[in-house]
Each structure stands twice: as C-alpha cells, then as structure tokens.
Amino acid sequence: MTDKTAGQGPPEQPPVVSIARLAEHVDKTVRLRGWLYNQRGSKKLNFLELRDGTGVVQCIAFKGDLTEELWETSGAVTQESSLDVVGQVRAHPKKPGVFEIGVEHITVIGKSDDYPISPKDHGTDFLMDHRHLWLRSRRQHSIIRIRHAIIQAIRTFFDSREFTLVDAPIFTPNACEGTSTLFETDYHGQPAFLTQSGQLYMEAASAAFGKAYCFGPTFRAEKSKTRRHLAEFWMVEPEVAFMDLDGDMQLAEDFLCAIASHVLETRIDELEQLGRDTSKLEAIRAPFPRITYHEAIEILQKAGHDAKPGDDFGGDEETVISSEFDRPVIVHRYPAALKAFYMKKDPENPELALCMDVLAPEGYGEIIGGGQREDSLETLVSAIERHSLPMPAFEWFLDLRRYGTFPHAGFGLGIERTVAWLCGLPHVRETIPFPRMLSRLSP
Ligand code: 4AD
Numbered sequence: 487m488t489d490k491t492a493g494q495g496p497p498e499q500p501p502v503v504s505i506a507r508l509a510e511h512v513d514k515t516v517r518l519r520g521w522l523y524n525q526r527g528s529k530k531l532n533f534l535e536l537r538d539g540t541g542v543v544q545c546i547a548f549k550g551d552l553t554e555e556l557w558e559t560s561g562a563v564t565q566e567s568s569l570d571v572v573g574q575v576r577a578h579p580k581k582p583g584v585f586e587i588g589v590e591h592i593t594v595i596g597k598s599d600d601y602p603i604s605p606k607d608h609g610t611d612f613l614m615d616h617r618h619l620w621l622r623s624r625r626q627h628s629i630i631r632i633r634h635a636i637i638q639a640i641r642t643f644f645d646s647r648e649f650t651l652v653d654a655p656i657f658t659p660n661a662c663e664g665t666s667t668l669f670e671t672d673y674h675g676q677p678a679f680l681t682q683s684g685q686l687y688m689e690a691a692s693a694a695f696g697k698a699y700c701f702g703p704t705f706r707a708e709k710s711k712t713r714r715h716l717a718e719f720w721m722v723e724p725e726v727a728f729m730d731l732d733g734d735m736q737l738a739e740d741f742l743c744a745i746a747s748h749v750l751e752t753r754i755d756e757l758e759q760l761g762r763d764t765s766k767l768e769a770i771r772a773p774f775p776r777i778t779y780h781e782a783i784e785i786l787q788k789a790g791h792d793a794k795p796g797d798d799f800g801g802d803e804e805t806v807i808s809s810e811f812d813r814p815v816i817v818h819r820y821p822a823a824l825k826a827f828y829m830k831k832d833p834e835n836p837e838l839a840l841c842m843d844v845l846a847p848e849g850y851g852e853i854i855g856g857g858q859r860e861d862s863l864e865t866l867v868s869a870i871e872r873h874s875l876p877m878p879a880f881e882w883f884l885d886l887r888r889y890g891t892f893p894h895a896g897f898g899l900g901i902e903r904t905v906a907w908l909c910g911l912p913h914v915r916e917t918i919p920f921p922r923m924l925s926r927l928s929p
C-alpha cells in the first residue's frame with residue numbers, strides 16, 4: 487500500500503512509501519522522504535541513515551550505480567538535511583525484518599548546516615533549549631511513541647467500558663486542588679484560573695452520563711523543582727456514578743493493567759531502545775496490594791523514617807513505600823486533614839478520607855490520586871467554609887447535591903508520571919513534547 491496522504495510525485499515517479507511499511511515493497515523501487523540521521527562513507531559506498539518519523543533505514547549509495555553528480559550528492563549530505571531518495575528495497579541479508587535501500591536517485595530538499603545536536607553527549611539544559619530539534623533523536627522518538635500508546639490504551643479502555651468523553655474547561659472560576667498552586671489569568675477584567683483538575687466538572691458529567699472521563703492539560707504553579715512536577719501536565723480523569731472507594735480502586739487497577747499490557751504489546755522495540763527492563767512491566771498484574779495510610783506509616787518507620795501519623799507523604803516517602811512492592815500499591819484512607827475539601831469522610835472514622843493514591847513501583851511514587859466524593863450538601867458546605875473557599879464559585883457544584891445527589895467516585899492519572907515510570911526515565915521533563923517547568927517556558 488502506498489501512503490496517499492504523503493502525496494504522489496510526477497507520474498513517472500515511484501510511489502512515496504513510509505519506512506515502517508518497507509516490508510510491503512521488497513525488490514521494488516520506492517521513493518522515501520525524510521531527514522539524514524547519520525552518514526558514513528568509503529571510496530565506493532556511502533551509507534545514509536534516513537529517518538522519516540516512522541522509522542530509520544539505511545540507504546546505500548554505490549558509486550558504480552550512480553552518475554558522478556548523484557554520487558557526490560550522496561557523499562556531501564549533512565546531518566538532518568531533508569532528502570528525497572529513490573531506490574530499491576532489499577531485505578537485509580542477515581537480519582530478518584530489516585530492509586535497506588539501494589539508492590538510484592537522491593535529491594536534497596533542504597540543506598542543514600551545522601546541526602547543533604551531534605552524536606556526542608550534550609548537557610540536559612542544552613538539549614532542553616533545543617527541544618524542538620531534540621525530538622528528532624531516537625530516544626525522544628521512542629518516549630513520545632510510548633506516550634502515544636499509553637493514550638491509545640486509555641481511550642480504548644474507557645470506550646470498552648461505556649464511558650463518555652466529556653471535555654472539561656481550561657479557564658475556571660475556582661480552585662479544585664488547593665489555592666497555593668493556581669495560575670491566575672485575566673479573563674475580560676475578571677480573575678480566572680487555569681484548571682488544576684477537571685474533576686468537579688466530571689462530577690457533573692457523571693450525573694449526566696453515568697460514567698464520564700475527561701482528558702486534557704492541567705496546570706499547577708508548583709514552586710518546587712522536582713523530577714515529578716511540571717507546571718503543565720496532562721491528566722485523565724474518570725468519574726463514575728454510584729461507585730464507592732472499593733470500586734474506584736478496582737477501576738484504577740484494571741486501568742493500569744490495561745495500559746501496561748498495551749504498551750508491552752505495541753511498543754516493545756521502543757522499550758528496548760530505551761533499555762527498559764520489560765520484566766518490570768510484565769509484573770504489573772492484578773491484584774495490586776492495598777494498604778491503609780497507617781500501614782504506609784509503619785512501612786516508613788520500619789525503613790528508618792521518622793514519619794508519624796498525620797504527616798503527608800512527599801516524593802521521598804512515596805519512593806520508600808513503593809519500593810516495597812513489585813507492582814503499583816494502592817494507599818487508601820489518608821487523614822482527611824491532608825486532603826481536598828471534596829473528599830468523603832470514612833463513616834467508620836471521620837478523621838479519615840475515603841481516598842486513595844496509587845504509587846508506582848521502582849520508586850516512581852504517586853501516579854493516581856482519587857477517591858469517593860462528599861455527596862451530602864450540608865457536609866460539603868461546611869467543608870468549603872472550613873477550607874475558606876469562596877462559596878459563590880461553588881454554587882453550581884453544590885447543585886449536584888441539591889438535585890438528586892448520588893454516591894460517586896473517580897480519580898486522576900498523570901500522563902507524564904506514567905510515561906516516566908513505564909519508560910524507566912529518571913525525570914518527567916522528557917515525557918512531554920514541550921515541558922513547562924518552574925524555570926522553563928521555551929521552546
Ligand atoms: O492527586 P491529584 O492532585 O488529584 C487530582 O487532581 C484529583 N482532582 C483527580 C481526580 O480525582 N479526578 O493529581 C492527580 C495526578 C497525580 O497522581 C499525578 O500523577 C499528577 O496528577 N500530577 C502531576 N503530574 C505532573 N506534574 C504535577 N505538578 C502534577 N500534579 C499532579
């Protein structure tokens with residue numbers, strides 16, 4: 487099959503194909519368009535590694551097959567020049583599934599002089615400043631392809647369970663996750679905040695659709711520089727009517743297993759390219775251990791941490807707790823005082839919230855936060871007062887408790903932390919195409 491979207495050349499030109507589909511064209515002459523990834527040459531042969539976004543293929547220019555001019559062109563192409571190459575597809579003599587191109591014609595579409603990223607080691611700041619070019623490298627390509635597969639798995643999972651996608655707004659009049667990380671903007675003369683979470687809107691959506699989810703960018707003015715925090719990150723947030731905390735934990739477990747198995751099924755080459763130990767991903771199977779907040783405190787104390795009941799967990803604590811397990815661990819029932827205003831209290835101990843965090847293994851820490859929501863109008867009103875939140879901004883949210891209130895629960899999964907974990911990356915900055923962090927707004 488030819489790639490119709492890439493457009494066709496003049497009638498005498500062979501079809502434009504993608505590198506990923508070369509297997510369908512063995513022994514035929516095809517046309518490829520892409521960029522020069524790498525090059526080496528000898529007296530009679532030039533080896534050009536061409537990448538087109540779907541893969542990388544070695545194009546072999548043999549002096550004896552080419553005119554003087556084409557031979558010279560093949561030897562003078564510089565890194566990241568864009569090229570149009572016509573040649574015959576040959577199966578690699580020794581490696582099954584690998585193909586080569588015997589170059590018949592080569593045209594430089596756009597020359598690239600002094601490409602700033604060379605195969606040598608560059609510092610992270612340099613690479614981050616050149617993120618727009620760095621995305622072309624094999625490692626970044628693998629990460630973003632795995633991110634794509636994760637998102638694909640998320641959509642398929644919710645589709646197969648009768649969820650409706652309900653997009654939440656980006657401009658919001660109120661805080662969802664505390665007022666300390668709000669990005670304020672001017673909305674036609676009135677203050678507005680970039681959304682921290684679509685949850686409150688998904689609560690409305692769950693009353694309309696039963697099962698709903700949103701998936702979009704969320705924003706937090708995090709003041710700390712850590713390997714887990716971005717100012718702009720993508721979150722997927724399911725919300726389900728008539729589901730309790732147990733159902734929420736079950737949903738999170740099924741969801742993460744589905745994501746991990748889809749990534750293993752569809753992105754094994756990329757995982758290998760990143761040097762990921764895939765046995766760690768194969769271990770992501772149900773059942774996930776479920777421990778209470780107090781059991782988590784005991785784990786910390788046994789590990790020599792001076793944690794005491796009532797303390798919140800930061801990255802260090804999560805690393806210690808999650809390192810005890812070979813698969814994600816669900817920590818539930820944190821002290822209500824540590825959690826957001828909308829959390830329902832545990833009827834068996836009102837000091838605790840019916841909430842849960844899922845901590846990823848290998849020290850990755852929290853990837854999911856969620857729980858059961860307060861469904862009593864009176865209790866929610868007092869919680870909003872106690873948190874000193876502006877009541878008028880929450881009137882619409884209170885309506886959900888006025889008109890047919892219902893038990894419901896949900897959670898939010900951070901995409902970038904999930905990508906970091908599944909790819910085995912030490913920092914979230916490479917998990918999103920263009921990261922926004924405390925000290926980075928460009929490119
Ligand atoms: O635990 P959080 O704050 O939960 C909520 O926002 C709920 N309203 C979600 C819900 O119940 N619908 O955030 C959820 C997840 C975290 O577990 C983490 O994976 C990710 O969002 N996250 C971040 N990821 C990157 N950078 C940040 N600054 C993040 N803050 C949260």
Ligand code: MG
Pocket residue numbers: 843852854855
């Ligand atoms: Mg959280």
